[in-house]
Amino acid sequence: MALSTAFTELFPVRHPIALAPMGGSAGGALTAAVSRAGGLGLLGSADGEPEWLAREVAVVRSSTDQPWGIGLLTWAIDRAAVDRALACEPHAIMFSFGDPTPFLDPVRRSSATLILQVTDLEEARRAIDLGADVIVAQGTEAGGHGSARGRSTLPFVPLVADLAGPIPVLAAGGIADGRGVAAALVLGAAGALIGTRFQATAESLADPATVKAILDGRGADTVRSTLLDVVRGSRWPSAYTARTLGHPHLDRWRGREPEAATDPQARLAYADDLAKGAIPPQPVWAGEAVDLITDVPSAADLVAAMARQAEEALTRFA
Structure with a gap:
């Protein structure tokens, strides 16, 4: 059974699977690999930094002739960043958060x-x-940043799909295998946008320590908070909390997040621990489906496996 949806027909791609444009992980090699495998690779350009964008786009262009796109953090960019992204001639531009x-x-x-x-x-x-030509409906199970007032993927996606009508909707949050892709389709989505699972692939830019933490992590260990943005001095808007694996500074300030926001020692202690190597360079952004991630395949093998598993799940219950 071919999983043809409004999303696969729009681009077109073979599988209703898209790579979340994760800053620090979704570089040119991973983006191109997902696109070559029949999904839609989305480059995690974040604020559209010129040198990074030029370097990683060159990798994409030299590695695939299939559809691909660029993801930007809406709150972090200006018009120049959008113009730079469009000059790269992507098949898609994705805006998130703002x-x-x-x-x-x-x-x-x-x-x-x-x-x-x-x-x-x-x-x-x-x-x-x-x-919008495509809408991504992100549930609170997702790793990384999301709305502090959001809903979980299971009830949220059907609501957005009903509102969107003919506009293709991609489900995001808590999807790490083909069963999740199949569930997204049953909920009314036209595909799935997947993040944490793709961090643990051969082409990911994620630090090896981050990948190991994801392989060892459990969904019950993840925490959604603004605390790590506060102590890192991040400019992320407070409307968006972030789901990460456990962290020493989360433990240190648990229940006292407002105090950390006004205590200068919180940032100093974080910077000191960072300098000493006592904490990882970045928080480990990870969704609640992290338990399902147990290996580090190539992106091509992962896309093929997820597509096959989704088809099998839908066929079994048809």
């Missing part, structure tokens, strides 16, 4: 497909009104 309105005109004038990620129903309605 109001994308100021950046839509250049995308509409280009040939790029507009993907908007949403984390609550208010954002979903806005994405529809703004004319």
Whole structure:
């Protein structure tokens, strides 16, 4: 059974699987590998830093002729970053976390497909009104940042799919294998956007220590908080909490997050531990499905396995 959906037909790609544009992990090699395997690779460009973008886009272009895209953090970019991304001629531009309105005109004038990620129903309605070509509905199980007022994937995706009508919706959050992809389709989505699982692949830019932590991690160990952004001095808006594996500074300030936000010693202690190597360079962003990640395959093998498992699951219950 071929898993043909509105998403696979739009680009077109063979499988209803997309790579989440994770900053620090989704570089050119991983993006290209997912696209070559029949999914949609999305480059994790974050703030659109010029040198990084140029280097990783060159890798993508030299490695695949299949559809691919670039993901940007809406709150962290300016118009110049969008123009740089579009100059790379991606098949898609994805905006996440913030109001994308100021950046839509250049995308509409280009040939790029507009993907908007949403984390609550208010954002979903806005994405529809703004004319998104694809909507990513991210549930709170997702690793990394998401809405502090969001809903879990299971109830959230059908609500967004019903609102979106003919607009393809990708489910995100808590999906790490083909069974999750199949579940997304049953919920009314046209595919799945997958992050944490792709961090543990041969082509990922994730630090080996991060990959090992993901392999050893458990969903029950993950915590959603703004604390690590506060003590790192990150500019992430407080409206977005982040799901990570456990961390010494989460333990240190548990129940006292407001105090950490105003105590200068919190940042100093974090910086000191970082300098001593007592904590990892970055928090380990990981979703609740981290328990399902037990190996480090190539991205091509992973996409093929997820597609096969999704087909088998849907056939078994048809």
